[in-house]
Each structure stands twice: as structure tokens, then as C-alpha cells.
Amino acid sequence: MSIAEQLADAPSLQQQMQAIGDQARSASRTLAQASTESKNAALHAAAAALRAQRPAILAANAEDMVEAEGRGLSKAMLDRLLLTDERVEAMAAGVEQIAALPDPVGAVTATWERPNGLEISRVRVPLGVIGIIYESRPNVTADAGALCLKSGNAAILRGGSESFRSSAAIHAALVAGLEAAGLPAAAIQRLPTRDRAAVGIMLTMADSIDIIVPRGGRSLIERVQAESRIPVIAHLDGNCHVYVDGGADLEMARAITVNAKLRRTGICGAAETLLVDRRVADSHLAPLVGDLLAAGCEVRGDADTQAVDGRVVAASKADWDTEYLDAIIAVKVVDGVEAAIDHVARHGSQHTDCIVTDDGAAADAFLARVDSAIVLHNASTQYADGGEFGMGAEIGISTNRLHARGPVGVEQLTSYKYVVRGTGQCRP
């Protein structure tokens, strides 16, 4: 066959994507009925395959690394891409942890009887087919595939082009797990192309894909939200606040502030702004700011904050709206809990916000009126995490208000149906 003939026979990208979608839809029907045992067997077999195929995974990753270095990727990007013995083991262990979670599918979340004798129950069912679009970390391939499988959903994975070979090798282990358990290989598919046009097609496949989960930087999320014709569960901003109230214990406030800002600066639950009640500014502000500076954090403050330490730089208007994801914090003195609530309403991103206080009334006001997915009293914002919430693994933290808000674990990857049992009832 000539090359021209081969090309004429080759399916177009659109056709390839349609075939992937059709296979995913078909696999999702099987998966929705799969027993907990078979799903867990597939996950355990996938974990074993990840360990057994570690040499192949590391070899594929080495090729990705060479290419990435050649393209001059940043050191941080290269570190995200790199796989090691430990990281492959962590991936396998993560898949086993997902196997150990309770199966959300089939759980009856409510049941009631009507006066006419109808028995109604609300039962968790999978969402169907989940499309996941992510950037460089290859371990997302294992995490996302395993979370979708556990929740009875078929997955279509589109990883970053830098990790193309690594993701392919990891994906092969997941497929080995599915096949070992007698589940359809198409239950977890990955796009076999780096062509960016494939993402555009994916976002329009509303008949084949029920939900899109983008994981990555702001530009990816914004592109997906703008282009998708499919509902999106996404995390956009985490501009999180710590408010130290007049009723706060100083030592607790110091510990929580440093932890919330600096334990890890790059996660969405990291605090970005510290608000301090004017009533305790004299006593609390200097030690709070001093701790942050001593730990290497840049402090951008209002006039009151600048007055307590010469190393504090002036905050600009934009600082109150900025998610630094870095060792930088904005600090402002506010007139009590009402002003703090107001500041968070105007500048926050409805992600995670915290009040430190021993005043129960102030805490109740803050918890009730701050409209964020997670509101905390006397605990660090860095607890914004599905694992810390006891949900096991998470596919991300949602800043949506619909369907899933906050950490998205296996339960949040389900929908429900109503099952109605009667004895011949007809509606009058």
C-alpha cells in the first residue's frame, strides 16, 4: 500500500476521538455494574503491574526527561516530570489506598415511604465517563485512572505532552490491572496523540463524556472552562485567608499563621492573606509578622503593618486579590470580625478561610457568613485536602458551587438515581 493510500485509510483525529468516546461509553456501562470485588481486584493488579513494570516506566520517563531538558523546561517542571523508584512505589501504594476505600456505588443515601405505599430510595450511581486533562505530573495518570475506576466511571485521560511516554507506560499497567480482573481495557483510555487539537475535540464530545476535570495551571483551567460543552469540575483560585480575631490566643495564632502560609506554599490551601483585628494589633501583629519574616516569607502590609517592622513592604491594591503560591503574604489590620468577613467576601475566592479566636460568637459569625467551600475555626488552612478530610484520595478541590464543592473524592464522582418500588400504584 502506498503512503497516500495509507493516509487515506487512516482515520481522522475526529474519528479516532469518536472511537475512544464510543468505547468509553460502552465500558462505562460494564463498569457501572461491576462488583466492588472486581474493581478492587483490578486496582490491586494495577498496583502490582506498576511495581513489576517499574523498569519500563523509568525508561520511558528517562526519554521524556531527555526531551524536556532539551526543550529547556524549568527545574521545577523537570522535578514534576521526574519519576524515581520511590515515586513509582508511591503511585502503586496510592492505587492500593484507593482500593481500600469504601465503594460509593450502590450506596443508598436516603429511603422513605409515601402515604400511597411507594417506597423510594436514592442510590449512588457512577457519573459515566470522566475526561481528565492534566499537565506534567505523570502520577496523575495512576491517581485519576484509579479514582475513576473505583467510582465505577470510565476515564479518558489526556496528560501533558512532556510526560507522554511516562503516562503511556503507567497507563499500560492500569490496563494490565483491568484485564487481570476481567474488566474492559477501554475503562481507562488515554489519548494516543500529543496533538493539541485532540483536547478541543474532547471538550465537545458531550455524547461520550459526562464531565471534564482539568488539573493544572490557570491557563489550562480557563481554556477548558471557556471551550467545554461538557460540565466541568475545576479548581480555579485558592486565595485563602487567616483572620486573627481580637479573641485569639497569640501562641495559637502564631502557629496557625506560619503553618497556613509556609508548610507548603504551592498548594491551593496555603494562606495568602493575614487579617489581624485592630483590638489586638498592638500585642499580636509584631510577633505574627516577625515569625513570617524570620521564616523567610516576604510580607506585604498595609500602613499599620508596615509600622511594626521596617522589612514589611507596602501592599498594593492587587495584593489582596493575589494567590501567590509562594513565600509571600499580604497583611492587613481590620476592625473586627465584621470587617474580616467583608474583606473575604470582596477579595476571597470562596476556597478556604480560617478564623483564630477563643470568642465563640465571633467564630460562629465567621463560619456562618464566610461563603467558602471550607471554613475553619482554630485550624490551619492547609487542612484543605481530601486526604485530611478522611475521604482518601482526591481528584482535586472544586471551587464550583454545583455538584462537588471542596475536595473531590470517589463519592463526589458519583450521581444518583431514584429507585421506586410499588405494588401497582397508578397516579390519580
Place this chain on the structure above:
Amino acid sequence: MSIAEQLADAPSLQQQMQAIGDQARSASRTLAQASTESKNAALHAAAAALRAQRPAILAANAEDMVEAEGRGLSKAMLDRLLLTDERVEAMAAGVEQIAALPDPVGAVTATWERPNGLEISRVRVPLGVIGIIYESRPNVTADAGALCLKSGNAAILRGGSESFRSSAAIHAALVAGLEAAGLPAAAIQRLPTRDRAAVGIMLTMADSIDIIVPRGGRSLIERVQAESRIPVIAHLDGNCHVYVDGGADLEMARAITVNAKLRRTGICGAAETLLVDRRVADSHLAPLVGDLLAAGCEVRGDADTQAVDGRVVAASKADWDTEYLDAIIAVKVVDGVEAAIDHVARHGSQHTDCIVTDDGAAADAFLARVDSAIVLHNASTQYADGGEFGMGAEIGISTNRLHARGPVGVEQLTSYKYVVRGTGQCRP
């Protein structure tokens, strides 16, 4: 001021819409914190105002009717538009019924403690601002406004242009209720223009509106789904099935089939296709078809069904996918429950489907494997209704898989937040 100066000062439609959105967002913050008592007081006052202002409402409606008749609207459309003493009273009573529902806001739906002592609870909160776009029935103004208010959401209503004056008069009564209870009038707004461009603007106001609920015909829903940059809760198709299994009691099957198809043919839960198990075709098919024909229903059947009665017309391929919303039914003989499940998977709309059988295993298979919002065993599909489910009023039935599936009552108009109470915990 000259007319040119007045026009130069007049805000553009875009600016008017933005002002409505800003006011709704602001009102939603007040409403989210409003007590159950004040929301119910507003609803009772609105019901009283609807009754007191009945003459004005009927006068406005009479003007709408004159215009609609002049434009040659169909008799069915005119009947939808018409208000009478009884219909205004029914609207007022409906608002009072919504007042009587439990308040979903603030309900704690889960609570747990972590090993580190953090106490986590999941609490229902309003969605925020709900935009409702509907067609001719003016009573939707009262229903939708009241449901949003009860669930703590601000509402932006856009009614059909035919019912413009009627909706304005009904809206005035709702605002009177809000004001009597000391709640912001902007909690329920309606667009003060018939300009269709306003809908287009509304669908892009993602900063001001959290969710769009379209209520109306297919063309409205499809336009909204195509254009909206805001998540949509919508009901698209209700291609509902009754499957009469080999284990079905004939008398029950006859009663359910006639009720499911003909009690009301225009509602989304009306059955559109009857599937009969070949094992009982000899005994059951003729009486089932005879009942339908005797009741004035057109029957479109496959060859087996045509063979039992000369009045049965041949079903075309398209019939299996058609939502008639009329006294027409498609009838097919299938090879048992597996074939029925397969037919529903290929042709159904995942809305509401029913099996009639005394065979528990067949019922369990159907209930588990038919992937519809509502699956029924031995009960009519016409029970697909929030009121019949005991939810009180509903804003519609969702064919989405995300967030709300099936009847959408006040609970489904809420989101949730996580409230975390600690004693100084910092994340290790």
C-alpha cells in the same frame, strides 16, 4: 433635557443587566443569612398580596390575552397564558405550601471527627443567584420566585414575552411580601424588558448568576444549553418506557400502562413506549393494545403488535426515539428483561422507566441496570414528580447527571460548605 440627552444618559441594556446582577448578588448575601421565620413571613405576605392584588393581576392578564389573541396564539398557548380567580388562588396556595416546607439551608448533612480532633461538618448553603428563563405560564413567576426564596437564593426571572404584564403584576406581589418581611426587594427581580437580547446577556453573567434554570420547550432548552456560560439545570427529553415482563400480572400491567400513557399525555413522565416480553405476548399484548386503542390512543407497533389488532399502525425507526407528549404510543415485543434493558439504553432519555413484573430477579435487574433518573417497579411513570416524591413543589425535573438529577425541589437548589472546628491544629 433633550431627548438626545436623555438617551445618552439612559443606561444600555448591558448596564441595566449588570445592575440587576449586582443587586441580585448583594441580595443573595442577605438572603443566605435570613432566618427561616423571615423567609416564611415573606412567603405568607406574598401569598396575601397575590390574593389582595388579584384584580390588578387579572387586569394585567387581560391585556396580555388581548395582545396574544391579536397575534394569533394557539388555543393551547392561550390557555396556558390565561389567569382566573381559581388560578390566582392556586398560585397563592402554592406559595403557602412552599412556606410550609422544611428550610434546607443550614441543615447539617454529615458530621465526623478526624483522629487529630478536627470536627468536620457538611452544611447546606444556598447556591447564590438563580436565573430562571421560562415561557408562557405566568404562574411560574410565583412558583420559581418562592422556591428560590425558600432555599435562600436570589432569583432573576425572565418570563415569556406573552405574559409580560401578568408576570409583572405577580412579581409586584412577591416584592410586597419581601418588603413586608424586611428582606431586600432585589431578592426576586424580573427583567423589565421584552428584549430577547437580554436573555443572551443573562447567559453570560457568570459573575452575577450561579445557575440557570430554563423551563419550556425544546428550542428554549437547546438555546440556553448552547449559549450559556453558566451551569444549567435543565430537563430535555422524557422518552419514558413501560416494560411488561413475562412475570407481570395482566391486570396490573393494564392499569399501569393506561395510566402511564394517558393520565396526562403532556408531562415529561408520560410513557412513550410500551415493551412487552415475548413470553406473555400471546396473553398480554392484545388486552394492553386494546385498552390503549379504546381510550383513544394511537398505537404504532412492530410487526408482532400489528398482528394483534388491525388498528395498530406500523412504527417507523424514529418512533422508538420520539417523545410524543400526545395520545400516541410505540409498542414493541422484546425477548425478556435483557432485551428491554438494552432497548431502553439505546432509545431512552434517562428520565423515567418502569418494569411491571412479579419476578423479583427481573425487577432487580431492571432497577439496577436501567440508567435513568427514576426507575420504577410496579408503579406508573406518571409518579415522576417532585410533589409525588414528597419534596413539595419542584422547579422542574433534571435530566442532568451532575448536581441535581430527577425532581428539583428546594434541597436541590442548595450547595454545601464544610465547617471545620479545631483547637489549634496545624498540619504536619
